[in-house]
Amino acid sequence: MNNREIIARRVAQEFKDGDFVNLGIGIPTLSTAYIPDGVNVTLHSENGHYNFGPLTCEEDKDPDSINASGELCVVRNGGVFFDSTVSFGIIRGGYLDKTVLGALQVDQEGNLANWKIPGRVVPGIGGGMDLVVGAKKVIIAMEHTAKGDKKILKKCTIPLTATGEVDMIITEKAVFERENGGLVLKETYPGVTVEEIRELTEADFTVDENLKTMNI
Amino acid sequence: MAKIISIKEAMDMIQDGMSIMIAGFLAVGTPEILVDALVEKNTKNHTLIAISTAYPNKGSGKLVVNKQIKKAIVSHIGTNPEAGRQYINNEMEIEFVPQGTLVERIRCGGFGMGGFLTPTGVGTEIEEGKQRISVDGKDYLLEKHLRADIAFIRAHKADKNGNLTYRKAARNSNMVMATAADITFVVADEIVEVGDLDQDEIMTPGIFVDYLVQG
Numbered sequence: 001m002n003n004r005e006i007i008a009r010r011v012a013q014e015f016k017d018g019d020f021v022n023l024g025i026g027i028p029t030l031s032t033a034y035i036p037d038g039v040n041v042t043l044h045s046e047n048g049h050y051n052f053g054p055l056t057c058e059e060d061k062d063p064d065s066i067n068a069s070g071e072l073c074v075v076r077n078g079g080v081f082f083d084s085t086v087s088f089g090i091i092r093g094g095y096l097d098k099t100v101l102g103a104l105q106v107d108q109e110g111n112l113a114n115w116k117i118p119g120r121v122v123p124g125i126g127g128g129m130d131l132v133v134g135a136k137k138v139i140i141a142m143e144h145t146a147k148g149d150k151k152i153l154k155k156c157t158i159p160l161t162a163t164g165e166v167d168m169i170i171t172e173k174a175v176f177e178r179e180n181g182g183l184v185l186k187e188t189y190p191g192v193t194v195e196e197i198r199e200l201t202e203a204d205f206t207v208d209e210n211l212k213t214m215n216i
Numbered sequence: 217m218a219k220i221i222s223i224k225e226a227m228d229m230i231q232d233g234m235s236i237m238i239a240g241f242l243a244v245g246t247p248e249i250l251v252d253a254l255v256e257k258n259t260k261n262h263t264l265i266a267i268s269t270a271y272p273n274k275g276s277g278k279l280v281v282n283k284q285i286k287k288a289i290v291s292h293i294g295t296n297p298e299a300g301r302q303y304i305n306n307e308m309e310i311e312f313v314p315q316g317t318l319v320e321r322i323r324c325g326g327f328g329m330g331g332f333l334t335p336t337g338v339g340t341e342i343e344e345g346k347q348r349i350s351v352d353g354k355d356y357l358l359e360k361h362l363r364a365d366i367a368f369i370r371a372h373k374a375d376k377n378g379n380l381t382y383r384k385a386a387r388n389s390n391m392v393m394a395t396a397a398d399i400t401f402v403v404a405d406e407i408v409e410v411g412d413l414d415q416d417e418i419m420t421p422g423i424f425v426d427y428l429v430q431g
Binding site (some may be wrong): 045046047048049062063064065066068070073079082083084085087088091092096110121122123124125126127128129130133142159160162163164179 | 241242244245251252268270290291292293294295300301303304312313314316317319320322323333336337338339341342351381383384386387388389390391392400
C-alpha cells in the first residue's frame with residue numbers, strides 16, 4: 001500500500017454517517033473510495049452545489065455540471081445548486097462538519113500553510129482560507145515529510161493559510177490531534193515507533209496514554 | 217427594462233482601462249461570445265475581477281493571454297500558466313483574494329454596503345493593510361466592497377425584461393456579479409417572452425440587468 005492510500009484510508013475512518021464535508025484535491029478526494037458501507041457523506045463543492053459524485057454513464061455528461069476541480073460530475077437527487085455567496089455562507093457559517101486538505105506545513109499551534117511558497121508561482125488561495133476558518137473540524141491529510149524535509153513544525157516558516165485552525169493531522173506514519181492547544185500523538189502506523197515519529201517531526205507533541213496502532 | 221443589443225453594440229460601450237467582472241467558475245458560466253468579442257476588440261489595461269483566470273483558451277483567461285489585463289482581482293490562477301508567467305514577470309498585477317471574501321465583497325458592492333467583516337485571513341498575509349475588528353470577542357478583517365464598470369453574465373433563460381435563470385453549476389458568481397457593475401451585459405442560452413418564466417423560478421430580477429446581448 002503506498003503512502004497516499006494509507007492516508008486516504010485513514011481519513012475515510014473520520015467520516016460519520018450524515019456528515020457534510022468539503023475535500024481538497026488529491027489525497028482528500030481519494031479518501032471517498034474508502035468510506036465504509038452504511039456511512040453516507042454529502043460532498044460540498046465550493047463552486048456551488050452539494051451531494052455530487054462522479055459520472056456514472058455517458059448521459060451524465062453536462063458541461064454546466066462541474067466540481068471545484070473542474071471535472072464533470074453529477075449532482076444526485078437530494079443535492080442542490082446555489083450561487084457562490086451561498087456556497088461560502090455555508091462554509092463560513094460553520095455548516096460543514098469537516099474539511100480535509102493537504103498542507104505544505106503545519107505547526108504545533110494549529111497554524112497551517114498551503115497556498116504560497118515565496119519566490120515560486122502562486123496558484124492562489126481559492127476557497128482554502130474560508131474552508132479552514134469555517135468548517136467545524138479541519139483535518140490535514142499529507143505525507144509526513146517532503147523529500148526528507150519536515151512538515152510538522154514548531155512554527156510554520158512560509159505564509160500562513162490560517163492560524164490555530166488545525167484539529168487533526170493524518171500522515172502515512174501517524175495521527176495527531178490538537179488538544180488543549182498542543183499536539184497529541186494518537187496513532188502510529190504498524191511497525192513505526194514513537195522515536196521514529198519524533199525524528200520525523202519538529203513539533204513538540206505528547207503521546208496519548210492510549211496510543212493506538214492505525215487500523216487500515 | 218433590459219434592452220436587446222448586438223455584440224457589436226455591446227463592444228462599442230467598452231473602452232480601454234475599464235474594470236470588468238467576468239462571471240464563471242473555471243469558465244463554466246462564462247459568456248464566451250463576449251470574451252471572444254473583447255479579445256477581438258483588443259482593448260487594453262483592464263482590471264479583471266473574476267473567481268479565477270480560468271484557462272488560456274477558455275473563459276476570462278483568454279483576455280490574460282491576449283495581454284489585455286493590467287490587474288486581476290482573483291482567488292486563483294493555477295489553471296492558467298500564462299497568468300502565472302505574467303505575474304512572475306511583473307507584467308500583470310494580481311490581488312489574491314480568498315474566494316468567499318471575493319464574492320462577498322462583490323455582494324457588498326452590488327447591495328449598497330461599504331464592506332463586511334470576515335474571520336477569513338486573520339493572521340495571514342491577507343490581513344496586511346486591513347483593519348482588524350473584534351466583535352463579541354472574535355477577530356474579523358474589514359473587507360471593502362467591490363464594483364466594476366461592466367459585468368459579463370451568462371444566464372440560462374432571460375425574459376425580455378431581463379429576468380434571469382441559471383442552470384446547475386453555471387450559476388456560481390453570475391448572480392452576485394449581475395448586481396455589482398455599472399453596465400451589466402447578459403448572454404442567455406435562450407431569450408423568452410415576458411411571462412414565460414415562472415415568477416418563483418427567477419434567480420436574478422431584471423432590475424439588475426441592462427442589456428441582453430444576442431449572439
